Amino acid sequence: EAGVAQSPRYKIIEKRQSVAFWCNPISGHATLYWYQQILGQGPKLLIQFQNNGVVDDSQLPKDRFSAERLKGVDSTLKIQPAKLEDSAVYLCASRMTSGGAADTQYFGPGTRLTVL
């Protein structure tokens, strides 16, 4: 079974530029998450999708961050404009909605963003 795919793996941009990250979850996983992991900290949830609807975006800085999951499969997270403090690893995760493994989130390898 293929895992969660993310691209790019690394991105370096200057502050005030824009950047986008892509995630393809495990096939059949209706729930998708985006996390921000700052160096030395645990991941922090940015947004949760159920199919193509937003379940929780309370911690998403909506003045600069946006995310979409138009067809309920792939998702894109965008930052515009980027700030220095956005330097972090952006993790995508997915899980089943029901069944015995529904408690388990599966993570992608992440995109490491450096803002100069």
Place this chain on the structure above:
Amino acid sequence: GDSVTQMEGPVTLSEEAFLTINCTYTATGYPSLFWYVQYPGEGLQLLLKATKADDKGSNKGFEATYRKETTSFHLEKGSVQVSDSAVYFCALRGSPGSARQLTFGSGTQLTVLP
């Protein structure tokens, strides 16, 4: 709100030493508890989980027991290997009726020396 407090690192051990990484939590009801591991350059992988009090999760020689009376979920391994070097994260998922997102601790860096 929910929170996880994890033993700060880094932790350095010799091969075959005993490992304990402490984790305590604050949450209402009966959360599910998890340990995730992050190897260098990789994403988080689920190591083990427990969904109710007194459950013991185990995998790859690692164990953790869900202790509701002490709100703890300490990770243990009897004999660590160099290949166990990684960052370990304790996490909880809230019980039904609460916010069910994953809340992570800050992580503990483990280095095992040969």
